[in-house]
Amino acid sequence: MLLDELREKIDRIEARLAVIGLGYVGLPVACAFASAGFDVVGLELRSDRVECINRGVSPIDGNEPGLAELLADAIAAQRFRATADYLAIADRDVILIAVETPVDENNVPHYQALRSAAGALAKELKPGALVIVESTIAPGTMAGVVRPALETAGLQLNRDFYLGNCPERVMPGKLLRNLHGVSRVVGGMTPETAETMLALYRHIVQADLDATDCVTAELVKTVENAYRDVQIAFANEVALICEAVGGDVWRVRGLVNKSPGRQMHLPGAGVGGHCIPKDPWLLAHGVHDKGVPLRVIPAARAVNNSMPLHVVDLVQQALRCDVCRARILVLGYAYLEESDDTRNSPSEILVRHLCDLGAQVLVHDPYVSGYQGNILAMARGCDAAVVMVKHRAYTELDLAALARALRAPVVVDARAVLDRTRAEMAGLQVWGVGLPR
Ligand code: SAJ
Numbered sequence: 035m036l037l038d039e040l041r042e043k044i045d046r047i048e049a050r051l052a053v054i055g056l057g058y059v060g061l062p063v064a065c066a067f068a069s070a071g072f073d074v075v076g077l078e079l080r081s082d083r084v085e086c087i088n089r090g091v092s093p094i095d096g097n098e099p100g101l102a103e104l105l106a107d108a109i110a111a112q113r114f115r116a117t118a119d120y121l122a123i124a125d126r127d128v129i130l131i132a133v134e135t136p137v138d139e140n141n142v143p144h145y146q147a148l149r150s151a152a153g154a155l156a157k158e159l160k161p162g163a164l165v166i167v168e169s170t171i172a173p174g175t176m177a178g179v180v181r182p183a184l185e186t187a188g189l190q191l192n193r194d195f196y197l198g199n200c201p202e203r204v205m206p207g208k209l210l211r212n213l214h215g216v217s218r219v220v221g222g223m224t225p226e227t228a229e230t231m232l233a234l235y236r237h238i239v240q241a242d243l244d245a246t247d248c249v250t251a252e253l254v255k256t257v258e259n260a261y262r263d264v265q266i267a268f269a270n271e272v273a274l275i276c277e278a279v280g281g282d283v284w285r286v287r288g289l290v291n292k293s294p295g296r297q298m299h300l301p302g303a304g305v306g307g308h309c310i311p312k313d314p315w316l317l318a319h320g321v322h323d324k325g326v327p328l329r330v331i332p333a334a335r336a337v338n339n340s341m342p343l344h345v346v347d348l349v350q351q352a353l354r355c356d357v358c359r360a361r362i363l364v365l366g367y368a369y370l371e372e373s374d375d376t377r378n379s380p381s382e383i384l385v386r387h388l389c390d391l392g393a394q395v396l397v398h399d400p401y402v403s404g405y406q407g408n409i410l411a412m413a414r415g416c417d418a419a420v421v422m423v424k425h426r427a428y429t430e431l432d433l434a435a436l437a438r439a440l441r442a443p444v445v446v447d448a449r450a451v452l453d454r455t456r457a458e459m460a461g462l463q464v465w466g467v468g469l470p471r
Pocket of ligand 1 (some may be wrong): 203259299300305307309310
């Protein structure tokens with residue numbers, strides 16, 4: 035099938051789609067295209083997820099407005115089904131790949147899922163099909179990993195299949211909102227491929243669609259998240275400076291950001307989640323053998339990774355007893371406010387180090403199963419409370435009641451969650467990231 039024919043099928047909503055990987059990226063995009071009228075098959079290795087999805091029930095944790103309904107409607111309309119069988123690919127005109135692309139303990143990308151998806155795909159690929167990678171990948175991966183994995187068994191790019199990269203820009207809690215409303219970079223191995231991809235995504239994306247080449251698409255996604263990591267690291271380093279010289283980083287940040295063109299990010303307890311801790315290393319990997327001396331990106335990662343340990347230091351300074359005899363309440367275990375997602379959570383590092391120091395640690399989080407409970411009851415008899423996440427439950431805390439419940443009225447606030455003046459008036463002694471000691 036020529037690209038023109040594919041373009042016409044897309045315009046007539048007759049193109050048959052497949053999405054490989056039905057996680058927080060793949061499932062929403064599969065449902066969105068099904069809702070737009072396309073016939074979509076989802077490839078998912080986990081049989082429990084396949085079964086759940088085919089019952090019209092979303093396996094995605096957390097509150098994702100609109101997703102459950104979209105999935106149920108797509109299944110009921112028989113425009114979407116999930117399977118583990120790659121034979122389902124054989125009649126597909128467009129295949130999206132949305133599998134995990136983690137980095138290992140040495141910050142090297144682990145492309146096993148991507149390679150196996152591409153390899154399995156190549157065996158069933160319909161002539162003239164368009165393959166689009168939505169996963170976040172290091173610059174050079176489309177050319178160096180995906181294309182070779184598909185050009186097995188004699189297949190040839192732009193003859194037997196077309197190839198592109200359209201990095202996802204989703205965010206847990208706003209999966210559908212971001213999918214429809216956030217601009218996308220549409221990278222094609224040829225300009226014609228990029229134009230065809232743009233025609234496809236126009237069916238589900240109401241924001242800008244910027245056609246470009248694959249390397250640019252790979253760079254934009256990893257750079258936008260490395261940018262955020264570096265900005266956060268700068269804010270964290272300024273917080274450490276403020277602590278040392280008696281400044282209040284929140285006051286400083288507010289005044290700095292009044293200066294034109296400044297947008298100092300939020301200092302805090304560290305950087306968690308599935309994107310920001312990983313994507314700078316994907317960007318760095320793109321030049322690992324090119325002799326480019328990277329200093330800012332690794333340094334930012336080191337600063338952000340050090341913040342949970344800095345909070346441990348603040349706790350030790352704040353405690354009125356030895357940490358090995360202390361009972362400490364940690365408020366917030368998710369990596370982000372109003373979320374149940376604990377991936378790469380700074381709290382995980384904090385809790386592990388406090389336990390290693392011999393402290394008895396209690397953890398509360400209103401969204402994370404196993405950590406719900408009554409905050410004041412959990413605070414009873416504790417020598418300190420550490421606020422790690424800006425959950426609304428903590429901004430609305432009865433601070434006087436907290437001071438009364440704690441054995442020692444000491445709070446370490448790692449994300450400026452509490453109003454310091456109100457807390458001190460309630461009888462709490464407040465320590466915090468970026469606060470004068
Ligand atoms: N954080 C800070 N200071 C800040 C911002 C965030 O310490 O100023 C921390 C958060 O507490 C969290 C981590 O960084 O632990 C990540 O927070 P995030 O707001 O970046 O949320 P993510 O990880 O879900 O990032 C996603 C990313 N979206 C995509 O990859 C498509 C990111 O590119 C977005 O910028 C971000 O959402 C967003 O802006 O909401």
